[in-house]
Amino acid sequence: MATSHSKTRRKSNENTQVPPGGPAGKQTCKRSHRTAPDSDTETANHWVSKHTRTDTQQATYNKQEEVLKKKWHDEAKAVEECQQKKHTTVTEQTNTDVANRIAELEKQLEIAKAHGTKYKWLAHQSKEKTNPEVEAASILRPTGTLQxxxxxxxxxxxxxxxxxxxxxxxxxxxxxxxxxxxxxxxxxxxxxxxxxxxxxxxxxxxxxxxxxxxxxxxxxxxxxxxxxxxxxxNPNSNYNHKCANKGCRGRFSVMHVMPPGDGAAAGSSHGDDEGELRPEGGSSAEEKGNDDSSDSAEADGNESSSGSGSGSGSGSDSE
Structure with a gap:
């Protein structure tokens, strides 16, 4: 009896068992335990009905959208105006800086021109002073005797x-x-x-x-x-002889204006100096005096002494 009862229950379970696909046209949702729509059309209608706005909601949405668009437009316009103003300000500042820089450079140019003119003049004067026709290290040493x-x-x-x-x-x-x-x-x-x-x-x-x-x-x-x-x-050099004779020449030059007697005496006092020049006329007077004294002293006709006197006279002439 028990066996038949279990078999009957098994058969009833088999008859009531849900097929894998569920009942015809329906599926079981395991998570939500809700049935899904039977077709795609039903699914679309379900989502449309869920997200469909009413007229009031749509009007509110449109109004908010217009406000946002206007706000965005105003912000974009403000940003554009700010950028344009900034660009204009930067351009004006740049133009001002450039103008100031140009003025400063023009002043420096004028100063440089003045300095350049001065340096050119100095260089020209220096070249004229240093003989500009001749280049540096261009004149070689000549051969032979230098002049x-x-x-x-x-x-x-x-x-x-x-x-x-x-x-x-x-x-x-x-x-x-x-x-x-x-x-x-x-x-x-x-x-x-x-x-x-x-x-x-x-x-x-x-x-x-x-x-x-x-x-x-x-x-x-x-x-x-x-x-x-x-x-x-060197005491025997020509330089020292000339220095010594220089004073003698000065004394002899004074003898020309002295009386004949004093001149003869002065001439006799310096007659023995070696290499000394004698005054004009002094040698002839001395020779005459020597000849007269030799003739008077040697009247006995001693030719040797008179010859020696004449020899001394000729020697004085040669001097």
Missing amino acids: IQLQMGLKDQDEEYTRIRTTIISILMWSGADTMVSWSKQPLILHSKIVQVARHQEPYLTCFAGDWVTEAILIQYLSNHISHEHQKK
């Missing part, structure tokens, strides 16, 4: 040559160089210093390659200076 003034191109410019030569010698003196040492034996550092200072003070010297003019002038000066100092120290 410094002629080969410097200052043949008819004695004052210019004298000034340059004096400047070079003064630089040598101020440098502390030993003037009793020749130029070739001077220190090389001293060479370079003297040459640089000479170039700075006399720009015309830059025209000569190797500074041969400066060296030639210094070689000439030092050679003459050393020779002169040696002659001064």
Whole structure:
């Protein structure tokens, strides 16, 4: 009996079991436990009815939309006006800055033109002073004997040559160089210093390659200076003889205006000086006096003594 009852229940369950697709035209929603619409049309109608606005709601929505559009339009217009105003302000400021900068540059240009004119004038004067026809280091040292003034191109410019030569010698003196040492034996550092200072003070010297003019002038000066100092120290030198005879010449020049007797006496007092010039007429008077005295003293006809007297007279003539 129990078995038949279970079979009957099983059959009833099988008869009442919902097919996988559910009843015809319906499905079961597991989450919401609600039935879904039977077709797409029903689904669309359901969503349309759910989201459909009433006339009042639509009017409110349209009004809000217009307000938002107007607000957006006003904001966009305000932003555009602000950008345009900012651009105009920036443009005006830029134009003002550019105008100020142009005015400042024009002032600087005028100042630069004035300075340029001044510098051009100074450069022109400097070129005229340093002989612009000659380029720097373009005149080579000539071969053979040097004629410094002629080969410097200052043949008819004695004052210019004298000034340059004096400047070079003064630089040598101020440098502390030993003037009793020749130029070739001077220190090389001293060479370079003297040459640089000479170039700075006399720009015309830059025209000569190797500074041969400066060296030639210094070689000439030092050679003459050393020779002169040696002659001064030598008592038998021509320099000292000339210095000694210079005073004698002065005394003899006074004898020309002295009386004949005093002149003869003065002449006899200096007659024994070696290499001394005698005054005009003194030698002839002395010769006559010697001849007369020899004739009176040697009246006995001693020809030897008279011959010696005549010989002394001829010797005085030769002097």
